[in-house]
Amino acid sequence: MESSSALLIGDLAGVAVFAASGGSAGVAKRLDLFGVIFVGFVAALGGGIFRDLVLNTQPVAFTDWRYGATAAVAAAAVFWLHAQLERLRRTVLLFDAAGLALFTVTGTLKALDSGVPGSGAILIGMMTGIGGGLVRDLLVGEIPVVLRREIYALASLLGAVAVVGLTRLGERTTLAMIGCGLLVFVVRLTALYRRWSAPRPKLSGASGD
Amino acid sequence: MESSSALLIGDLAGVAVFAASGGSAGVAKRLDLFGVIFVGFVAALGGGIFRDLVLNTQPVAFTDWRYGATAAVAAAAVFWLHAQLERLRRTVLLFDAAGLALFTVTGTLKALDSGVPGSGAILIGMMTGIGGGLVRDLLVGEIPVVLRREIYALASLLGAVAVVGLTRLGERTTLAMIGCGLLVFVVRLTALYRRWSAPRPKLSGASGD
Amino acid sequence: MESSSALLIGDLAGVAVFAASGGSAGVAKRLDLFGVIFVGFVAALGGGIFRDLVLNTQPVAFTDWRYGATAAVAAAAVFWLHAQLERLRRTVLLFDAAGLALFTVTGTLKALDSGVPGSGAILIGMMTGIGGGLVRDLLVGEIPVVLRREIYALASLLGAVAVVGLTRLGERTTLAMIGCGLLVFVVRLTALYRRWSAPRPKLSGASGD
Numbered sequence: 239m240e241s242s243s244a245l246l247i248g249d250l251a252g253v254a255v256f257a258a259s260g261g262s263a264g265v266a267k268r269l270d271l272f273g274v275i276f277v278g279f280v281a282a283l284g285g286g287i288f289r290d291l292v293l294n295t296q297p298v299a300f301t302d303w304r305y306g307a308t309a310a311v312a313a314a315a316v317f318w319l320h321a322q323l324e325r326l327r328r329t330v331l332l333f334d335a336a337g338l339a340l341f342t343v344t345g346t347l348k349a350l351d352s353g354v355p356g357s358g359a360i361l362i363g364m365m366t367g368i369g370g371g372l373v374r375d376l377l378v379g380e381i382p383v384v385l386r387r388e389i390y391a392l393a394s395l396l397g398a399v400a401v402v403g404l405t406r407l408g409e410r411t412t413l414a415m416i417g418c419g420l421l422v423f424v425v426r427l428t429a430l431y432r433r434w435s436a437p438r439p440k441l442s443g444a445s446g447d
Numbered sequence: 448m449e450s451s452s453a454l455l456i457g458d459l460a461g462v463a464v465f466a467a468s469g470g471s472a473g474v475a476k477r478l479d480l481f482g483v484i485f486v487g488f489v490a491a492l493g494g495g496i497f498r499d500l501v502l503n504t505q506p507v508a509f510t511d512w513r514y515g516a517t518a519a520v521a522a523a524a525v526f527w528l529h530a531q532l533e534r535l536r537r538t539v540l541l542f543d544a545a546g547l548a549l550f551t552v553t554g555t556l557k558a559l560d561s562g563v564p565g566s567g568a569i570l571i572g573m574m575t576g577i578g579g580g581l582v583r584d585l586l587v588g589e590i591p592v593v594l595r596r597e598i599y600a601l602a603s604l605l606g607a608v609a610v611v612g613l614t615r616l617g618e619r620t621t622l623a624m625i626g627c628g629l630l631v632f633v634v635r636l637t638a639l640y641r642r643w644s645a646p647r648p649k650l651s652g653a654s655g656d
Numbered sequence: 657m658e659s660s661s662a663l664l665i666g667d668l669a670g671v672a673v674f675a676a677s678g679g680s681a682g683v684a685k686r687l688d689l690f691g692v693i694f695v696g697f698v699a700a701l702g703g704g705i706f707r708d709l710v711l712n713t714q715p716v717a718f719t720d721w722r723y724g725a726t727a728a729v730a731a732a733a734v735f736w737l738h739a740q741l742e743r744l745r746r747t748v749l750l751f752d753a754a755g756l757a758l759f760t761v762t763g764t765l766k767a768l769d770s771g772v773p774g775s776g777a778i779l780i781g782m783m784t785g786i787g788g789g790l791v792r793d794l795l796v797g798e799i800p801v802v803l804r805r806e807i808y809a810l811a812s813l814l815g816a817v818a819v820v821g822l823t824r825l826g827e828r829t830t831l832a833m834i835g836c837g838l839l840v841f842v843v844r845l846t847a848l849y850r851r852w853s854a855p856r857p858k859l860s861g862a863s864g865d
Contacts, residue, residue, distance in 0.1 A: 485802060
């Protein structure tokens, strides 16, 4: 992503898919139209607001109306179309993984552009990718997706490391960044379908799982 | 609100009523004195801290001791007076709606004064009004009031739109801003008393509500 | 703590013990390795990120790799060693109280160094000490430790007041600051062992406790 317009497109696509995931969570909780839009907003804009606060800039979600409008339209669309979406549950999971991929890449790039060192940029990229889903789940009282079994944060971590590594090698091309996003996306989806998870603690005498 | 002192008075009044709402939530959960004051603090200062972080200024809650003192006194008052307040539950709801109205107006104005575009100022005003109650409810394990049935965020949204609209028309007078606050207050209270709510999704086969 | 290296050492020690507390909470919830590390991260870095956002600087957690590395190592160590730690539960409580003490002192000092007035520095020191444990508990669905019965926030408050008072008296020596930390530590542990708590509201007709 050499140009800022490519970054913007990636960011807005992430906003749309996370708003859809938040809207779906709201519909599942039987919230009303405004509740559904609110959860969509928080999911779509939460990660980016955190990123921009940490980078000490005014959150782009409040300075560029296209972010809020994209989130509202996507969440409202889920509200009206939820009957169809229920049948397309796999599609929602696809969208969620796409949002994780998009925000990880754009978040890491924005952090690098702000002069944050590589290790910090990796953390900020991860938090941008994970943040919206985390607040969404806390808001509706679910166990945050990042704490559930299938690999989630690790997929984002791998993508952020790849972004920083390729940038250091002078390979920060749009194609390479799309590759990093695909890495996150494919690892996350494979983990979901194959039920990959990290090792878990063995507690003696604990009730089985 | 032409002068900064009118803004300050509105802000401190919002702090007091939200601290009272937080203190009441703490008493209802049978927290001890410090727990009650802590929840009061978070409810009273949360929205404004978020607003100031987003506007890239040091939160006024930490630079002006009157904010913290007002919150502590109001929450402690609820702790000692809760027996009476229980009988005055409607008064508490009145205070909460007043806080939503006050913070929506002052938050939107502060955002405009910081050079945020109108659409962003509306979002920031809403988040300032909603923020404290949201964190309060997450903290004590309740469903956030903004996600409950009666119209809440929409009342704030209407007020923030009115503030931006009137400012653009050159009508940013104290009287006009009081009118915007009253708009939020009246819509919220009417929604509470008449049980107004937005449309909700129809899920086929879902357990009724 | 006259030198910045003493502040850094205090900060990193706080990161390590809070990461251990977060990792323990994750193990108790039977999260996998990455979940345990994630909760450790949030507990260890949450308070300091909040502090730095409020002080309008880029969070040191993202600009200095030693913070993230310390948190990851400490949380991972808990994951692998949890069998021993279960037997050492009192040690974990000791560590948690140590983290509260360390972050209260370093948070208050950093706030004073940024030019925040004394009353604000006290609040920021408290929020730094309390913040990580608060987010940790919200994340794993526990009642936040600050809202539980034994004195917690008050211990932090006393320490922050002592830091500001001694600084005003020109006694900001490393020894004096260690004394402030010990004050927090001893008050917190005594409260735990003696089950000290603040007064609680008496609700007529409420179910007993």
